[in-house]
Amino acid sequence: MPNTVQPMANAQSPENTAKLHAKIKETWNKLGDNDIKLYDENRDQFFSKLKEKQNVSREDAQKKIQEIEKSCGCGSSTKAA
Numbered sequence: 001m002p003n004t005v006q007p008m009a010n011a012q013s014p015e016n017t018a019k020l021h022a023k024i025k026e027t028w029n030k031l032g033d034n035d036i037k038l039y040d041e042n043r044d045q046f047f048s049k050l051k052e053k054q055n056v057s058r059e060d061a062q063k064k065i066q067e068i069e070k071s072c073g074c075g076s077s078t079k080a081a
Contacts (some may be wrong), residue, residue: 016074021067028054039065 012020021036030053038046047058057065 012074016029016072019074020069023072023074023077024065027064027068028056 013062017052019041021033024029024036024039025033028050031049034048035049035053038049047061050056051058
Protein backbone atom coordinates (compact mmCIF):
# COMPACT_ATOMS: atom_id res chain seq x y z
CA MET A 1 0.00 0.00 0.00
CA PRO A 2 1.61 3.29 -1.09
CA ASN A 3 2.11 6.13 1.32
CA THR A 4 -0.47 8.79 0.41
CA VAL A 5 0.28 11.34 3.10
CA GLN A 6 -0.16 14.80 1.63
CA PRO A 7 1.62 17.92 2.85
CA MET A 8 -0.51 20.34 4.81
CA ALA A 9 -2.42 22.58 2.43
CA ASN A 10 -1.57 25.69 4.40
CA ALA A 11 2.09 24.96 5.10
CA GLN A 12 4.38 27.82 4.19
CA SER A 13 8.01 27.86 3.24
CA PRO A 14 10.34 29.08 5.96
CA GLU A 15 11.14 32.12 3.80
CA ASN A 16 7.47 33.09 3.49
CA THR A 17 6.90 32.55 7.19
CA ALA A 18 9.88 34.77 8.00
CA LYS A 19 8.62 37.49 5.62
CA LEU A 20 5.16 37.37 7.15
CA HIS A 21 6.51 37.51 10.69
CA ALA A 22 8.74 40.46 9.77
CA LYS A 23 5.78 42.36 8.31
CA ILE A 24 3.66 41.64 11.39
CA LYS A 25 6.51 42.87 13.62
CA GLU A 26 6.86 45.99 11.45
CA THR A 27 3.11 46.66 11.67
CA TRP A 28 2.72 45.97 15.38
CA ASN A 29 6.13 46.67 16.90
CA LYS A 30 5.08 45.99 20.50
CA LEU A 31 4.69 42.27 19.73
CA GLY A 32 7.61 40.06 20.61
CA ASP A 33 8.85 37.17 18.49
CA ASN A 34 7.01 34.64 20.66
CA ASP A 35 3.78 36.63 20.28
CA ILE A 36 4.18 36.61 16.51
CA LYS A 37 4.83 32.86 16.44
CA LEU A 38 1.39 32.44 17.97
CA TYR A 39 -0.06 33.51 14.61
CA ASP A 40 1.04 30.14 13.23
CA GLU A 41 0.40 28.11 16.36
CA ASN A 42 -2.69 29.53 18.08
CA ARG A 43 -4.59 32.35 16.40
CA ASP A 44 -6.85 33.00 19.38
CA GLN A 45 -3.84 33.63 21.61
CA PHE A 46 -2.21 35.74 18.90
CA PHE A 47 -5.23 38.01 18.63
CA SER A 48 -5.48 38.22 22.44
CA LYS A 49 -1.85 39.36 22.65
CA LEU A 50 -2.43 41.86 19.87
CA LYS A 51 -5.43 43.30 21.72
CA GLU A 52 -3.48 43.39 25.00
CA LYS A 53 -0.28 44.96 23.64
CA GLN A 54 -1.50 47.09 20.73
CA ASN A 55 -5.21 47.57 21.50
CA VAL A 56 -6.21 46.25 18.06
CA SER A 57 -9.49 44.40 17.61
CA ARG A 58 -9.50 40.93 16.11
CA GLU A 59 -11.52 42.17 13.12
CA ASP A 60 -9.12 45.04 12.39
CA ALA A 61 -6.13 42.75 12.82
CA GLN A 62 -7.56 40.13 10.45
CA LYS A 63 -8.12 42.78 7.77
CA LYS A 64 -4.60 44.14 8.19
CA ILE A 65 -3.04 40.67 8.08
CA GLN A 66 -4.90 39.90 4.85
CA GLU A 67 -3.41 43.08 3.38
CA ILE A 68 0.05 42.10 4.61
CA GLU A 69 -0.27 38.59 3.16
CA LYS A 70 -1.35 39.95 -0.23
CA SER A 71 1.38 42.59 -0.34
CA CYS A 72 4.22 40.21 0.45
CA GLY A 73 2.80 37.13 -1.27
CA CYS A 74 3.46 35.19 1.91
CA GLY A 75 -0.04 34.48 3.09
CA SER A 76 -1.64 31.46 4.61
CA SER A 77 -5.05 32.46 3.35
CA THR A 78 -6.29 28.87 3.49
CA LYS A 79 -6.19 29.02 7.30
CA ALA A 80 -9.35 30.19 8.95
CA ALA A 81 -8.64 32.88 11.46
